[in-house]
Amino acid sequence: MLEEVEGAPIRVGERKLVPVVRVTRRVRRRALVGSDRVAAQGQGFVHLRPVAIVERSAAGERRIPIHDRTTQMLSGLLLAAFIIPLLLGVAVRLARGRT
Amino acid sequence: MRIADWSAEGREVMGTDIQRVLDQFEDLRKKADVRSCFGKPVAAEGHTVIPVAAVTYAFGLGITEAEPAGEETGATAQAAETEAEVEVTEEVEEGLGGGGGMLVRPLAVIELTPEGTLVKPIVDEQKVTLAGALLIGWIALCLARTLVRIFGPGQVRGKPGETP
Numbered sequence: 156m157l158e159e160v161e162g163a164p165i166r167v168g169e170r171k172l173v174p175v176v177r178v179t180r181r182v183r184r185r186a187l188v189g190s191d192r193v194a195a196q197g198q199g200f201v202h203l204r205p206v207a208i209v210e211r212s213a214a215g216e217r218r219i220p221i222h223d224r225t226t227q228m229l230s231g232l233l234l235a236a237f238i239i240p241l242l243l244g245v246a247v248r249l250a251r252g253r254t
Numbered sequence: 255m256r257i258a259d260w261s262a263e264g265r266e267v268m269g270t271d272i273q274r275v276l277d278q279f280e281d282l283r284k285k286a287d288v289r290s291c292f293g294k295p296v297a298a299e300g301h302t303v304i305p306v307a308a309v310t311y312a313f314g315l316g317i318t319e320a321e322p323a324g325e326e327t328g329a330t331a332q333a334a335e336t337e338a339e340v341e342v343t344e345e346v347e348e349g350l351g352g353g354g355g356m357l358v359r360p361l362a363v364i365e366l367t368p369e370g371t372l373v374k375p376i377v378d379e380q381k382v383t384l385a386g387a388l389l390i391g392w393i394a395l396c397l398a399r400t401l402v403r404i405f406g407p408g409q410v411r412g413k414p415g416e417t418p
Contacts, residue, residue, distance in 0.1 A: 221375075
């Protein structure tokens with residue numbers, strides 16, 4: 156289950172900051188009743204990722220996004236790790252085509 | 255002893271344990287507090303700083319109760335019934351296990367200044383540096399393979415029809 160929720164505002168001086176968080180949660184519960192056995196199990200997973208902060212002041216309302224730079228950089232490096240070997244493979248084909 | 259023969263108290267205890275396990279997960283969405291991602295504001299020299307982090311937690315729990323292996327013989331059951339005071343015990347094999355973990359990863363810092371509000375992202379330099387080093391090694395390996403395939407000793411060159 157994925158949803159974006161606004162949290163309780165944080166007041167700093169005259170400014171009010173409202174956090175916006177993307178919540179991902181998955182909960183599973185299971186119970187088993189048999190003739191000679193009773194069992195129950197459950198698993199839960201929750202991920203809270205801040206996505207923005209809404210600043211409300213006398214000047215108005217402003218939404219400021221929060222970016223995960225580390226994940227963006229790691230994703231870029233992973234993408235390069237896939238693309239560069241493909242480009243080198245194309246270079247090999249072109250080189251063999253000329254000979 | 256079959257589960258159907260358990261006393262009402264035994265069945266109630268069993269039900270309570272099972273229900274307790276299931277109730278651990280029922281309020282999970284209430285426990286996922288959005289404010290846990292934002293730390294307490296710290297004020298210094300006219301500036302206020304609020305740390306921001308991504309929070310992940312997971313846990314699992316399980317419980318089982320079963321009849322023990324083996325059955326009472328007819329003679330043993332009759333001997334127990336003839337006792338003046340019969341002590342009824344419920345032998346139950348039960349097991350309980352669980353585990354959990356929590357991860358907090360800093361994302362950014364919110365800085366409140368007299369000029370305005372700024373969000374400064376935090377980069378995990380150690381992770382990025384390690385990933386960059388691995389990428390360089392991977393590219394070097396791919397490049398070496400490429401050069402061997404193009405200029406390697408097994409590559410025969412010459413015009414078509416000519417004997418190399």
